[in-house]
Amino acid sequence: MHKGVIILGACQLTKGALDIFQKNNLIVYGILDDETKWHNTTIHNIPVLGATDDPTFLELLNQECAAFIAYRHIQKRKNCLNFLIAQQKSTPISAIHPSAIIADGVQMGLGNYIGAQVCLASEASVGNHCILHNGVVIEAETQIHDWVEIGAGSIIGDHVTIEEEVFIGIGARIIPGVTIQKGASIGAGSVVLGNVKKGDVLLGNPAKSIQQG
Incomplete structure (x- = not known):
């Protein structure tokens, strides 16, 4: 059972995903996005921690934190998936x-x-x-x-x-x-x-x- 989730992508689906996870009583630790304009901001009071290759992100995943890909663009979604599989041998929830x-x-x-x-x-x-x-x-x-x-x-x-x-x-x-x-x-x-x-x-x-x- 996952203790929480990190969302990849600060975009249109992010707010919807936050609502879903909160209604399902799953803690969202933070959001990751490679565009620096999002860094040090919050979305619905959830912090944008940094880029998708941030060491903090990798450490949290190693502690059995799940990941969810919020990007709508197919190629961005595929890139994130490939990164997760390569780094963590895991797939998003x-x-x-x-x-x-x-x-x-x-x-x-x-x-x-x-x-x-x-x-x-x-x-x-x-x-x-x-x-x-x-x-x-x-x-x-x-x-x-x-x-x-x-x-x-x-x-x-x-x-x-x-x-x-x-x-x-x-x-x-x-x-x-x-x-x-x-x-x-x-x-x-x-x-x-x-x-x-x-x-x-x-x-x-x-x-x-x-x-x-």
């Missing part, structure tokens, strides 16, 4: 809001952010290092792969497959049964009625590709 509704049979990986009032229906699965913002609904037997971000209030129908590194904006709707391939982006408020190709960008209702060519 998830931040799961206590108001989230998680049905029996849901499978979930490591390092995820699950916001307030997220609903995961029966036999849905969430991979590793995903971000599900407040109020996201994932219907039954939908598969979400690693490094996916889904905006607040989005509804993902049943039997949907969302591959790695997909971004879905606020308030999107994905009808049942579709596949969104790796690296695709769905704009805020879009309604996706069919499969989405790898790396494509869709906007609108119904959602249409805005890629050239």
Whole structure:
């Protein structure tokens, strides 16, 4: 059982993560960020201790303190993960809001952010290092792969497959049964009625590709 947590990243998700850990009665020892402008400041009264390679950070991890990665940018998240694995042979914990509704049979990986009032229906699965913002609904037997971000209030129908590194904006709707391939982006408020190709960008209702060519 972890005694506390250190958050990597002073950014948009940090305040949400702080709220989650405090509601789950987990002590947050501090925040780390490589940008010096954050050093010697506080976020919700939690100090920004220094950079992610700060010796104090490494010492705390050696004392069984957990780490959570709050960066939204995928490459920053991956860099932090690689650092944790290389230095500590450990992986970050998830931040799961206590108001989230998680049905029996849901499978979930490591390092995820699950916001307030997220609903995961029966036999849905969430991979590793995903971000599900407040109020996201994932219907039954939908598969979400690693490094996916889904905006607040989005509804993902049943039997949907969302591959790695997909971004879905606020308030999107994905009808049942579709596949969104790796690296695709769905704009805020879009309604996706069919499969989405790898790396494509869709906007609108119904959602249409805005890629050239």
